[in-house]
Amino acid sequence: MEMTEEIQKDDVRLRAEFAKLDRSGLLQPVQLLKFDEEASDQNVMLLQMDKKMLEKVEAGEELIIRGGSDDAAVLCTEDATYDLKKAMSSNTMILLEKCITNKDDLHPYSGDDTEETETIHRHAFGWSFTYMELKQIYPRITRLLTLLKRCPYMGPEHEHEADPTKMYTLTELINIIQASESEVMQFLIKFNSCCINGRWRLFDFGYIVECMGQIFQVIESESWNCGKVPVVQLCEIINDSGELVPSFVVKHLLSSYGTEFKSEDDGLIYAKLDECKVSRFFAEMLLKDIGKFHLSEFIEVWKESMPAGMVADEGHLKGLALTDTTSQPPSIKLFKSEDLSIDVEQRFDALFHAKEKWEFGEIVPYIKDVCLDELSVTSTLTKHARASTGKDGTKLFSSRKPLT
Template sequence: MRTLEEVQATLEIAKLKEEDLQKSVQCLSFGDSVSSDDYCLMELDDTLCQHIEAGHSLVIRGDKDEHAVLCSGDKTYDLKIAHTSNLLLLLPGCKTHEQLTNSQDSTHVIDANIWGFCSSYWEVRRHRPRLKKLLRVLMENPYEGPAIAGQQENTENTVIRALQYTMDDLLETIQASEEEIKNHLKTLHACQINGFWRVLDPDYEMKLVGHVTQLVDSESWSFHKVPLQTSLEELGPLEPREMIEHCFNCYGTRYIENGEVFYALDEAKVCRATALMLLNNAVKFNLGEFQEVWQQSVPEGMSTRLDQLKSVALVDRTARPETICLLNVQDLPEDTLERFNHLFTLREKWTEEDITPYIEDLCGEKQTTGALLTKYARSSTQNGTKVFNSRRPIST
């Protein structure tokens, strides 16, 4: 342990004036078993510090082949190692000059024991949740309707159960916070069946939508006022009641009038689902013919519009005749660079109006689609219209 006289002698050799320094002198020494491998440091912002101080936890998620992310209850953060030229020392119980009660006294020596050291630390940055995997794992075993008695053997049931996921299973598998996962499950129209989260098979989901819209047409109901109880009584013999009600929750808004439950069907959602069903049956569709068939396929009173198909269908105005094809943003790569490369293999030049729906989900906090286009695309003018193409050659 150093004495005050030894400290003063060191200051004199270093040509430092004692009056220019704090009154408390920290003398550092290494412990008997200090190692750089014993500790990892992480830099947190005020929000995450308050999260920890409030008693909440942070979870690191990711499989061995995935880049790890850090999740709070409602946000996802990217983890990156940051190196520093200054050695970071871990000194438990160490206090600054301001924290010492006798900081105003004469110079005194404090011995501090070093427990560990690091030359790097984990840097945490807000990041988009990685949710593409959620649909992929749920589509391993989509719900196709109630099983027919005796249709599946016990061995098959065992395999199917292995492909079902509880919320805890999803939290172990998906790199996102619990709130972000729950919100995306709603977007995917997933529901809980026997305690497991399931997505509906697309054909089965459209079958449910068809039952509901056909009933609305046959009863001449306004799609703004569809009675739940009557619908369940009429459709109950065809499909499980909980599935009918789930369909109403996905494609409508629930309200109560005079003690009776009604649903107002969402025009945009119903029209969008109907369009997806039609587009799934063709690689490309003549735009004029498609719009005519589409309008005829939705309930009376609903109006189809192309803006209802943003991020799921792409119109080619340069073709003669004009065409429309299926292009769902959920089927595109999750990585930003891969997404742009894929889009530019599909079409060499994009207008901002066409490409925006397919890159909006890539925007991080305080980031705009304009900033993404500036970074990953090059703009030019074609026939008086601003278009974007790739900054690098794209192999097709």
């Protein structure tokens, strides 16, 4: 053993001399690598991660790879989704269980030629030329909306017709959708889905129109302020002659189109309806089954349909409807951002097929929901659209490629 160690130390000295390295510039101890007999490049997949993700892993958070046989795999943490991409390294990465890398744990040679070389044996169990790069992406939630649309809730009288195999629990959705658990929940809320008997469902829009009609009829007859609607009393009045609208439906719609709060005066629960959400509801109701609507007529009917105390504003239509002021007469049609693909290329193709040139304020509502932040909105627009200036000086955006 002693002879072997001496040979190894001599080998270290000879290698340093051969490489023309000055011992005074080297650090001790020297780490000697030896490959295990079963070492290979097939046993390990390396994953590159930033400090934030490393801290999550060290804290015990799970990393889950999601995707079906036809999907490109994604990696999910508890609250984010990442694209997985294989990358090559120009150098061979040797895999060790332990290695001294902190300079504070190393010390220089004293300069004395008689100083012993300190050695530590390290076992290498593999090597790799490749690793997986991670890039945070917008969650792939198109499938979520598709699944929720398979069996919409149309009211208790239609539940006997509903197919339970087309309804999904949260666990089932998380296992299917390429997104983190937190993101799946965020989009279930965003889509105004409701958990009914443990299954997440969308309300059929026709059923929503019917129920909202009942709600606004009571609000009007009771002369309530849309900013303070008594929830329990509303449910009681709607259903005083039989259950026209189940209480859970009333409460869900109030939270979908507003917010609930507890009054400090009487301790009762009230709902404050949101003017923007309510006006978007009435706009969608008017445009739902119509190809195009004369713009001036639509604006007039839309404003008249709003409940007392609420005002429809054209700014509420962003990301919901598309106006065409070049047609005669000017027209408007339903064009919802959530109905577009989350694939950025496909989304821009759809946008420029719908309209050749867009103003900045028009197009942003249609792309911001596939961008991670405000900065990426600008960069995404720059990458996929060509900017030009209109006759009136307005900045316009059009496709960078010929549309087919």
